[in-house]
Amino acid sequence: MKEKIKILVVDDEEVVCRSVNRILSKEGYRVDEALRPEVALEKMKGAGYDLVFTDWKMPGIDGMELIARIKEIRPETDIVMITGYSSIESAVKAMSLGAFNYIPKPFTPNELSNITARAIERRRLLREERSKAEKTYVIFEYVMPDDLYYLPEHAWVRVGEGKEVAEIGIDDVYQKTIGRITKIDLPEPGGLVTQGNPYAEIHASGERIYQSFSPISGMVAEVNQELKRDAGLVNKDPYGKGWIARVNPSSLEEDLKNLLHGDAVIKWWLKREIIERRQENYVNVVALDPKFKFEIAAEPGGEKIRSCFACGTCTAICPVREIDDEYNPRKIIRMALLGMREEVLASNFIWLCASCYSCEEYCPQGVKFTEVINAIKNIAVREGHIPPSFITQLELIRTHGRLYPIDDFDNKKRKKEGLPPIRMEAGGAERTYELSGLKKMMTKTVRPSP
């Protein structure tokens, strides 16, 4: 397997190229070197590489530009930026241009070998996620709460009230790509941590040791003692019980400027998908509306939408799904959380729910999906997205006061029971439609026929 992975190292210092080559070749990878970025670009046009390590500071084309140009030629290439310790800002910028990650200088053979293994594992995981996504619209299944700050694909920060203490940990993508965590060497309380620099050593299966970089600077106030007993808590609950340390920040405002907050990290992911041109037909990032989930949460019944962690239990239990595999409650929630407002409101799916409440019984997060879907329908109706079949039914009730015609047979039966006959020309709902605003809504409909 390893001999199939082709790696290119780009650095104007021959000694760096040589040592990266030596370390990774020994592990069985196929490694090539380029002392100039122009040479690297030529090589990329040829056979291409799975993974590129590039220095940032180089004469002529620098590392940032090289990342952008490699992504133009071979979007699927993973790139690791080799950078100085303190340049986290540039590291994040490199990642937003499509680099997979960064490795600070000086690095050890172990660190180099581990980041390579992580890049390969991430490739495998993303390939898996993308093949699932073909049917679900959901590009990745990584969980990223939207109230945290992120050093993307690495660490998170939860800022406490008063901003005197911030909790830090590693994010879902990172924990998934390093595998099962067996031990964590925690920092000492009272010690200092610096943004972008290692502060904890993470031991994972396969005897690999990874450095975890702190997303902020400050003094360690407390460490999570539970991790000494069970380091796997980070795998099980990376944003909750798996927190690593609490820090008294020294330059929080400045540090946060280098990180991504909440929704921004989701957009960042989607943008990377587009940079890598792997799913360009799926999501128009610019059209995403991050406020959509709050809009749903503000509707009666929609309050708990943000608690959904995409487990899929609702989809597994849904009887409508049994007969129509296009219908997928989890997909609807994921689209709504991603901010695909127009796609959700105009879709046919939201009208297929039979309101049986089965999913609510089983949702481990207490998301009341039936109410959530009603909240979404209410917004859809206000914006004129009413299916034509519903409009026809509303018209029947408005003009005749009922959905089904009354014929002589019904009236004969009523007479037998001593009831008065019913006349179809009742038209009694007209005034109700006007007073309730329903008439206006019906004329507003913008929904094209399905």
Ligand code: SF4
């Ligand atoms: S069961 Fe609940 S948490 Fe799981 S996907 Fe459905 S709504 Fe989300």
Ligand code: SF4
């Ligand atoms: S309430 Fe709707 S989504 Fe939930 S199980 Fe029933 S039909 Fe499916």
